[in-house]
Amino acid sequence: MQKFPFKAALSLTAFSAAMLIASAPAEAREITAAVATGFTTLDPWDAVDNLSRAVSRSFYESLYTFDKDLKPVPQLAESYEVSKDGLTYTFRLRQGVKFHDGTEFTADAVKMNFDRGMNPDSKLTRRTFFKFVDRVEVVDPYTVRIVLKTPTAGFIQRLANGTAGMICPSLLKRATTKQVTAYEACGTGPYTLKRFSPAEELYAVKFPNYRVPGLPKFDAIRWVPVTENSTRAMMLQTGEAQFISPVPNEQFLPLSKSGKLTLQKTPSVVTRYLSMNETKKPFDDIRVREAVSLAINRKALVKVAYNGFAVPSTGYLPTQIEGGVDFGEFPYDPKRARELLKEAGFPQGFKTTIWSAYNDGKTVKTLQFLQQQLAQVGIHAETKALEAGQRTVIYGAKTPEESQHQLYLIGWTNSAAEPDWGLRPLLDSRSCPPVLNNDSYYKNPKVDALFDEAIRETNAEKRVELYHEIQKLVNADKPWAPLVFEMVTAGTAKELKNFTVLPDGGFDFYSAEWKE
Structure with a gap:
């Protein structure tokens, strides 16, 4: 077995956000992020659009994720081993991770998610993304084995792109239709779902039992679809939003000259x-x-x-x-x-x-x-x-x-x-x-x-x-x-740190914070 240990545990990825609801910016506990389109679903296994998978990372984590350079790094897994024939991947899972419903994340949850995701009867749109997976086996509570039909280069990268988000078994058991997971969310991520309207708002609040001490640093993230470019830019200028993506191309240079904003181009x-x-x-x-x-x-x-x-x-x-x-x-x-x-x-x-x-x-x-x-x-x-x-x-x-x-x-x-x-x-x-x-x-x-x-x-x-x-x-x-x-472009309030747009159009926001 070839072994790939990973110890850079806290390099995490997720998604955009920003709107300030506090009276004093230094006390900001809630941010608003304005994005260009509405959302199709909260279920990463069924999201055909990258934006929906991106914002779903508010709630869902995967075995692996991408760093800022789109290199796969561990998230819910600690390490993996791959057999010499390239067919069998054995993952060692993090211990002590809690789902939003209070249950523990274990190998059984990994198997349940993949079994559902690969089942043709589920009719999930991202099923073909892992069509090369033959089966998932539970070795012990913190070890899971994924067996492939054929060796598949890029398997770890596919695990990292957000499709294979780990959904609570309790939610999966209730999900008799895709509509359940489209509008409800329960995972291991830093935020939990408070309310959701696909064309209007996704409101996520802090998960107090998140596995990384000290994170997240905001009490809430409010994701708001704003299709009109000029409106999205104005929201950033007025402070109604603290993060927008994309920045309208024609307004990038004028906005970059503001001393109150930080502009990103990647x-x-x-x-x-x-x-x-x-x-x-x-x-x-x-x-x-x-x-x-x-x-x-x-x-x-x-x-x-x-x-x-x-x-x-x-x-x-x-x-x-x-x-x-x-x-x-x-x-x-x-x-x-x-x-x-x-x-x-x-x-x-x-x-x-x-x-x-x-x-x-x-x-x-x-x-x-x-x-x-x-x-x-x-x-x-x-x-x-x-x-x-x-x-x-x-x-x-x-x-x-x-x-x-x-x-x-x-x-x-x-x-x-x-x-x-x-x-x-x-x-x-x-x-x-x-x-x-x-x-x-x-x-x-x-x-x-x-x-x-x-x-x-x-x-x-x-x-x-x-x-x-x-x-x-x-x-x-x-x-x-x-x-x-x-x-890809984004704009933030100058005080909003560690909230960035990634090369795939997603966002890294897990360690976002407000600093004067």
Whole structure:
């Protein structure tokens, strides 16, 4: 058995918050955090959006979590051992940890959570995230064994991303439907749930029996969805909120000049790209796909749509992810794009559509920019920013023939911070909708085989080589045009310390405190 002991016990991660309710800031015991969208659920096993998983860390902890650099560190586990064949992980759990209902956290709770999370009958949206897990076995009250179907690189990273939050067994026993865990919360985290309205407020209060002495340092965190950018920024300026994320790009510089605020800007693991549906003509022709990529000036896109809060993509994985290939800046060459279209039989260009997965202001600007760029090489596109319900036309498709989109503006947050989850859901032919997010319907049998080989490879150097090969093959096939890697932003009252935004868009707030 190869053993991985961890002793840096208090490096913890979680989520955003800030609003001051005290008369004197120095006495602040309650903070308000304003975020950009509403919440979908409190259940991390069922949250399709990163924000909901992020705020659920107010209540839920996992065996492992991420530090500020997205490196996995222990949380409810103390250490783990992995067998030589890479199939069996044995975790030693922390002792004396209490759930919010007063019961003790033990290996039985770990098994109950995973059994529920992997059960197809549960219909939890994040079930596929751990589909490689075969079974969970209780060794003793503080030792649990997780057996995998195949060796899976990045397993610890997946444990750390917040999906596998440990829910109280008492709540799970009552959870006859997903609605129960969507609106109720009971975990081991630093806060307990007082009230919750998905579009209005998540109010969490201090858990007095939290396992880390002295934490949390606030009596309450109030999470408030504020979709209007200017309103969110104003709340920070007036002190109605002590934390906001994201900061509106156009207001970042003015706010940073205030002596009362602290602004944060962090390179993220969020990539934006233009997917091309290879089952729809003319995007089945690689010359057309390459022409689309060559028609886009990514440096100009960063200025026009992102106000500089992004960098042009240099590959298919953000640079922080181990195993990413840096291809350099993707070229902007409209002349060559027109030549390729002529070679492909479109000397006068053609008409198409660009749909977007989002309808916020930044995305609308991106759509308009892409429309103008493509028009310059003869590709005339109608644009449509989809609402959440409309996206089912893409992800509800059961066959490529049922898909309706042609060009699709989309993004991906690599919440596991490892190469497989950054590539496989988007580029494996077995990940086409409705399974996952290969919305280009890209299919390369060699790429599929390399995905299977890479995730089973236990040698880190060999695994990186395999992911490099995958990315080089994908870049040659050009199923989509990488656009930008975004930056994540946040703003805090100057007195609010240790409340930060992370590269995955989540928040580190467990040790947040108020200091004059």
